[in-house]
């Protein structure tokens with residue numbers, strides 16, 4: 261176990277284009293589970309692979325523990341990696357797959373056997389130790405890949421979308437297992453995913469990446485509750501936060517000519533208003549406005565209503581018991597609205613002297 | 618495999634007919650004729666033949682010259698197969714490290730190698746030319762006078778080297794594409810698991826190349842046994858004398874130059890049996906072979 265420090269790290273594949281990873285800094289504590297999340301192509305894998313040593317670092321420094329590892333061979337970094345398509349050795353049995361890294365490190369045979377047996381029992385692979393990867397299901401292969409990482413007892417686990425090749429049900433199951441396993445072993449972990457739900461459920465801290473840059477770092481709930489930008493707001497959380505073009509005149513916040521909230525403390529001018537689906541108030545006693553319903557998604561426990569206010573799309577979640585009409589009168593919970601700068605998309609924290617009546 | 622159901626029963630045979638015809642005319646008929654002729658003593662000046670049972674086989678197998686040629690063929694095939702595979706693998710591994718990711722360059726290189734073999738054969742022969750061959754010149758520099766087609770060892774060396782030289786490009790292409798089809802992530806996993814690239818090659822890369830390697834092994838043995846005919850013919854310059862030759866060349870020599878059709882047929886039947894064994898071996902191995910997915 262060790263801390264991992266990513267210090268102003270940049271990766272440029274070609275000197276001309278935009279860097280794949282741009283000036284990322286991140287201090288990961290011992291035993292912490294960090295999830296790098298962002299849309300495809302945002303540089304998550306590149307960042308992870310620089311920690312692994314599979315990609316050269318253009319600029320900046322990576323430290324594992326106190327040791328600078330920029331120039332250290334991947335095999336000497338004391339990390340273990342789990343790949344998206346498992347990357348098992350097809351010609352080796354499960355046992356050999358798991359023991360290969362240890363054998364090359366010249367561990368005694370008895371020790372290798374002990375560790376492989378332990379990992380196999382944790383991962384319920386005992387019966388499959390003498391099979392080859394092609395004789396295993398996707399989920400089992402995934403477990404072998406995990407086992408190969410566990411037996412190494414590394415300073416840090418690196419995961420690159422390890423669950424994205426599994427079907428939805430298995431993915432949820434394995435997600436739980438990975439989380440429990442990491443808790444139990446207490447190994448520092450960096451996990452890459454493009455799935456925000458996976459990120460939310462696994463992470464001690466989330467790192468949201470966009471176009472090679474860090475948008476926000478924080479605990480999942482903090483990121484969910486106060487996203488640092490419209491990008492984070494729309495990426496984290498499902499359904500996505502509704503983002504509406506609003507305008508403030510210093511006293512009221514309007515969408516078109518409908519007053520939706522108090523604008524006290526806000527500079528006059530355009531602003532982006534963000535509201536989570538669960539933060540709308542249905543049929544308020546006062547201050548409500550009308551929303552035209554366009555369609556409804558039944559989720560069983562509740563429903564998602566998609567509609568428009570002044571021609572702008574928004575989504576709210578309501579109880580399944582609520583009678584549906586073509587028009588709903590709604591209001592926004594004033595304590596829970598988010599405001600973003602209309603041009604930069606960055607979060608604005610308004611001074612809220614008075615709560616909306 | 619996809620099954621296609623044909624409406625009429627004769628249509629599939631109609632489609633197959635050209636292929637079947639070619640196989641019959643150019644393979645089964647001559648093969649059957651060879652088997653038949655191997656039991657007869659043909660009168661070289663025409664006028665019929667006499668049934669002699671397995672006498673032709675007896676003669677062939679007890680002939681000192683045949684045994685000598687068989688021995689040479691064995692060593693020749695072993696050396697040609699081993700070195701053309703080993704050299705090609707070495708080159709492919711070197712090329713692979715350069716070519717990772719550089720797709721257009723790879724296609725370019727493959728093209729060159731795909732065109733190469735016939736040209737390579739010609740160049741190989743020229744290299745050993747008595748008058749303009751650079752290899753002969755180099756040997757002369759060291760005070761050795763190479764006499765291709767006259768000195769047994771010189772001739773054997775030239776045959777082996779040219780045959781290897783000619784086969785390396787073919788093997789190279791197969792090895793290179795075999796190497797390139799090893800998933801990047803598997804190599805990277807190995808990079809994290811094993812520091813030494815030498816060890817990595819022998820424990821991960823090489824075993825994963827095994828299917829390609831086995832296929833090439835069979836191809837190369839067949840090449841060394843049969844397809845080197847042209848090389849041997851050119852190096853020998855029509856002067857068989859006491860020169861080394863392979864079994865296939867001896868079939869041709871005895872049959873067409875020596876007019877011993879019976880003996881020559883018996884020899885080719887023996888070769889056919891050899892090919893049959895090789896094929897059975899190959900299928901057995903393919904059945905057991907690991908299919909990587």
Ligand SMILES: Nc1ncnc2c1ncn2[C@@H]1O[C@H](COP(=O)(O)OP(=O)(O)O)[C@@H](O)[C@H]1O
Nearest residue numbers: 273274280298299300301302303304305306307
């Ligand atoms: N080997 C490479 N050569 C050039 N560009 C690359 C290479 N690998 C990744 N990139 C580029 O870097 C960016 C980030 O890629 P990646 O880290 O794989 O994204 P992610 O894992 O977040 O989907 C992408 O724009 C991608 O095209």
Ligand SMILES: [Mg+2]
Nearest residue numbers: 301304305306
């Ligand atoms: Mg990726």
